[in-house]
Structures are given as structure tokens and as C-alpha cells.
């Protein structure tokens with residue numbers, strides 16, 4: 478069964494408590510928390526204090542996706558705020574290996590996110606050190622965009638790299654995931670589905686999460 482990680486970017490920011498309660502009572506596995514700095518991506522979302530409050534509202538895994546420049550400056554602060562998984566963008570890190578080690582030394586799982594244009598080959602020498610690869614299936618910065626079909630090929634490529642090296646790395650797909658395209662995403666080899674609009678804009682988010690969870694059974 479896939480791991481389901483609803484993205485709170487599409488939640489009701491005036492009533493996060495209600496959405497946290499809904500997710501806690503649902504089959505959602507992780508809370509996906511998107512942090513944007515207005516530099517790495519052309520948008521600004523939320524940051525440390527919001528994540529610290531969400532941390533207090535759930536026992537589920539807090540999966541923090543940093544879409545920021547120089548993420549190494551903030552890794553410790555996100556640990557303090559309660560991140561369990563900290564994902565940095567390959568394109569934002571000059572010293573990616575060092576950044577991944579830093580995250581793990583702080584006691585978090587380390588994720589690497591890659592933009593749609595970034596080739597999978599660039600992960601070859603870091604995959605063994607990485608707990609999770611977040612393949613962006615839209616250009617990062619906004620919820621509610623269309624899934625880029627090319628991602629399916631990248632999932633298959635990444636899956637064979639992981640199998641070849643016998644790595645324990647999980648594959649997360651982020652952007653434009655729907656109930657329609659989720660089966661082929663899972664069939665291609667994904668382990669984790671991030672879903673923002675598909676969950677929070679649906680008439681029954683709890684049922685939508687349950688339907689995503691059942692995909693591939």
C-alpha cells in the first residue's frame with residue numbers, strides 16, 4: 478500500500494486545527510509540509526512557527542519539503558520545529574552530500590527533491606545516503622498544477638537505480654497526483670503519494686485519502 482502524504486499547502490489556513498484533526502482521523506500516513514522562500518521558487522508559503530504548531534497537533538510523520546535556497550542554514554531549526562523528514566532540493570545545494578549528512582546527524586530522515594528537468598543520473602552517487610527521493614511532477618511553487626507525464630519514465634529509471642544498488646530509498650511523487658493518475662504512478666514504482674488539491678478540494682477528503690491508500694491492492 479502506498480504511503481499517503483496530504484500536502485497542507487491546500488489546507489484551510491484559517492482553520493488548520495480542523496484539517497489536522499481530519500488528517501489524524503484519516504488513513505493519511507504523513508503530513509507533507511511545503512516551505513517556500515520566494516527565491517528558490519516564485520512563491521512564499523509558511524515556515525517554522527506554523528510547522529511547530531502542526532507538530533503539536535499530530536503524532537503522524539511530519540514530512541517537510543524545503544523549497545528554499547541554502548537549506549543548510551535552517552536544518553537545525555526545522556528539527557527543533559518537529560520535522561521527522563527533511564527534504565532539500567538538489568538544485569539548491571552546492572554541497573548536497575554534506576547537507577544530507579547534516580540532516581541525518583540532526584536525527585531526521587534525509588530527502589532529496591528533484592525538479593522536472595533534473596536528470597535521475599545526478600542521484601547515482603548520493604542515492605545510498607538518501608532515505609527518500611521526491612520527484613517533482615510539477616514545477617515547484619504552487620498547488621493545483623497538472624502532472625507532467627514524463628515523470629513516469631523518471632520513476633521507472635529511479636526505481637531500477639534503487640533496485641540495482643539495493644538501496645532502501647523511498648520514491649515520493651509530488652504534484653498533480655489525482656485518483657486517475659495514481660494507479661500508473663504506483664505501477665511505475667512510487668512508494669509515497671503527495672496530494673494537495675486532490676485531497677483538500679474533494680467533497681470528502683477522508684474518503685479520498687482512503688481511495689488513494691487502496692490503490693495497487
Ligand code: DX5
Pocket residue numbers: 484486487509511542615616617618619620621622651652653654671672673674675
Ligand atoms: C508544489 C508542492 C506540492 C503541492 C502539491 O510545489 O511541493 O507539495 O502542494 O499540490 P497538488 O497535489 O495540488 O499538485
Ligand code: ZN
Pocket residue numbers: 484509510511542651671
Ligand atoms: Zn511538496
